[in-house]
Amino acid sequence: MHTDKGFSHQFTEALLQWNRTENHRQMPWKGEKDPYKIWLSEIILQQTRVEQGLKYYERFIKTFPTIQDLAAAPDQQVFKLWEGLGYYSRCKNLLEAARFIANDLQGVFPNQYEDILKLKGVGSYTAAAIASFAFNQPYAVLDGNVFRVLARIYDIEEPIDTTNGKKNFSRLAGLQLSREQPGIYNQAIMDFGATICKPFPECAACFFSDRCEAFLQGKQLLLPVKEKKIAVKERWFNYVVLQHKNVIAIKKRASRDIWQNLYEFPLIETSGPASLKEIHLQLEKGFGFSHHDVIFKKEIFETKQRLTHQVINFSFYQAETCEVKDIPGFIWVGWEELNHYPFPKTLQEYIINN
Numbered sequence: 325m326h327t328d329k330g331f332s333h334q335f336t337e338a339l340l341q342w343n344r345t346e347n348h349r350q351m352p353w354k355g356e357k358d359p360y361k362i363w364l365s366e367i368i369l370q371q372t373r374v375e376q377g378l379k380y381y382e383r384f385i386k387t388f389p390t391i392q393d394l395a396a397a398p399d400q401q402v403f404k405l406w407e408g409l410g411y412y413s414r415c416k417n418l419l420e421a422a423r424f425i426a427n428d429l430q431g432v433f434p435n436q437y438e439d440i441l442k443l444k445g446v447g448s449y450t451a452a453a454i455a456s457f458a459f460n461q462p463y464a465v466l467d468g469n470v471f472r473v474l475a476r477i478y479d480i481e482e483p484i485d486t487t488n489g490k491k492n493f494s495r496l497a498g499l500q501l502s503r504e505q506p507g508i509y510n511q512a513i514m515d516f517g518a519t520i521c522k523p524f525p526e527c528a529a530c531f532f533s534d535r536c537e538a539f540l541q542g543k544q545l546l547l548p549v550k551e552k553k554i555a556v557k558e559r560w561f562n563y564v565v566l567q568h569k570n571v572i573a574i575k576k577r578a579s580r581d582i583w584q585n586l587y588e589f590p591l592i593e594t595s596g597p598a599s600l601k602e603i604h605l606q607l608e609k610g611f612g613f614s615h616h617d618v619i620f621k622k623e624i625f626e627t628k629q630r631l632t633h634q635v636i637n638f639s640f641y642q643a644e645t646c647e648v649k650d651i652p653g654f655i656w657v658g659w660e661e662l663n664h665y666p667f668p669k670t671l672q673e674y675i676i677n678n
């Protein structure tokens with residue numbers, strides 16, 4: 325990663341230049357200096373897409389042109405106007421903050437970052453946006469767009485969703501900020517992330533591609549990194565291939581679990597690797613076989629299968645029964661007929677190889 329000041333300066337300058345000449349992203353609150361309107365737009369956009377938030381913003385500004393108008397409105401009217409936006413705690417906080425400003429601050433919106441941050445429902449991102457857009461104070465915004473842009477131009481593999489990652493990105497965002505034009509810079513980097521350095525970036529149209537670390541290494545789609553991946557569940561499937569002479573016990577999977585409607589052998593699922601003794605015991609308890617009814621013939625065969633959110637550990641036990649026992653849900657079919665039934669991939673492979 326570049327640590328020299330020259331690199332961050334180059335990006336900031338190039339970004340501001342792009343913003344002056346090529347950034348055509350239009351939004352009604354862009355260039356707005358009224359902190360009330362900026363605050364309103366930011367709260368609406370907290371969990372809402374721009375296209376959806378736009379009409380709500382316009383309706384709110386039309387109905388409540390000033391913060392005093394909003395503060396004086398009955399709860400019901402404000403909630404009705406918010407209807408359809410979801411996350412109603414935002415609306416509750418909006419009203420509480422508007423009434424606090426109208427009553428306790430004589431209707432004057434706070435003009436210092438620390439005071440803005442104290443308003444109900446305002447976090448560090450929103451406070452930085454208001455402080456920089458309305459009051460030109462040097463606070464860098466750090467939203468999903470900014471994380472993505474910084475991770476790529478500097479090639480940072482540190483996860484953005486850890487405490488340390490957030491702290492380091494926040495420090496870097498502060499270093500990158502234009503001290504002379506913090507509001508314009510903040511809006512520009514978010515516009516750049518939303519229109520060029522998107523999740524699938526348009527590097528061919530990017531003014532910084534000759535210096536972007538991720539692009540130069542072909543890593544742009546791998547960044548930013550998140551630590552919290554979707555948990556992969558590990559499972560242990562122990563199949564007992566019960567055979568009597570030439571027939572095998574199989575059953576259709578009916579539960580809403582994986583492989584619904586495919587066939588399988590008697591299954592004993594355990595929470596970890598199981599011993600032969602445990603399998604014997606479960607075969608007795610679950611399928612009604614007594615200890616002498618079944619003879620385990622062969623060493624177990626083990627394999628693994630990875631699914632999107634699961635890893636299945638398979639163990640197959642071949643066992644001979646003394647009779648064709650009636651097991652609820654099971655049918656007994658000949659080995660050669662097994663290919664008429666659909667089986668999950670690993671079971672199919674097992675059948676072919678045995």
Ligand code: SF4
Pocket residue numbers: 473476477520521522525526527530531532533536537538539544
């Ligand atoms: S070159 Fe591509 S990845 Fe790098 S900043 Fe530009 S758009 Fe983003």
